[in-house]
Amino acid sequence: MTDARTLLDEMNDRSREVFRRVVEGYLDSGDPVGSRTLTRDFSEKVSAATIRNVMQDLEFMGLLDSPHISAGRIPTQLGLRMFVDGLLEVGVPDDGDREKIEATLGTNEGDVTGLLDRVGSALSGVTQGASLVLTPKQEAPIKHLEFVQIGAEQALVVIVFADGHVENRLFQPPAGQTPSSMREAANFLNAMIEGRTLSEVKTTVQAQIAARRQELDALSRAMVESGLATWEGEGDTPERLIVRGRSNLLSDSTEAEELERVRSLFDDLERKRDIAEFLDLAQDGDGVRIFIGSENKLFSLSGSSLVVSPYMNADRKIIGAVGVIGPTRLNYGRIVPIVDYTAQLVGRMLSDRGER
Structure with a gap:
């Protein structure tokens, strides 16, 4: 081309x-x-x-x-x-748009999920489009974990974080595991994980795998090598995607063909197909990125556009992304600065909380 x-x-x-x-x-x-x-x-x-x-x-x-x-x-x-x-001329969000976003977000109180849920609602309301918010991975220190076998080829790992947060993750264990071997594997990992984050645990155990591969319990090894288990179901990732504003897209679509495209888009989103790529897309360049139609395979069938920008923590590390989706006939000159401003605002609010 x-x-x-x-x-x-x-x-x-x-x-x-x-x-x-x-x-x-x-x-x-x-x-x-x-x-x-x-x-x-x-x-x-x-x-x-x-x-x-x-x-x-x-x-x-x-x-x-x-x-x-x-x-x-x-x-x-x-x-x-x-x-x-x-040719696109992009300025800054006007005062009215900034005030609406700040008012909708409210205070920097409550949990991070609640804050980011308000971000999604704010973006959707201001832009009259559908908003996407990719939340950060949970990287709090771990206190304890347990394995639970729930089928011949499926097991559950229950992770208790130091802040009291509990997550359940599904994964496929090696064949032949018993309740006794699962307890032994949990004991092995619990002896080294307390106070470490998931990333730190993975690094530590991978080093031990390289040095003592034959000695390590097969279940412990399989769990770490698979990325510390799959997140609550096949195909999902440790990030959470918040989608707001589906009705905004539907209300502007009167043609049957257009309605079908929007339904196709949200079918993709609800199945979380390629959601893990959102953060990768945002990380490929600084600031706001714009994907039009088939440039983003997630939206190739619906013919939609995505305007997305990453947000960062206090260490300037990209930990999530916010964006707006809509028809290719977006008002890019207005949407781009709104998305950029929202991403910067979220980064500042999370940095004030000490999120990493």
């Missing part, structure tokens, strides 16, 4: 203005933009026929598309990407 920035560099001033006005008109109204509309307030006096010729050239370049014969043009995914990368 031709690079979007290269295409932008190859365009003359007239082509750029036509392209920019088509995209801005489409993002504003959701409707195709015609040549006669553009001639009304174009920067130079040109005919509708001249504008149509420019639009045809842009369509040939893969930047615009004609949804219907004799209709106006809409931007393609490549066109939207070029607009976002090269």
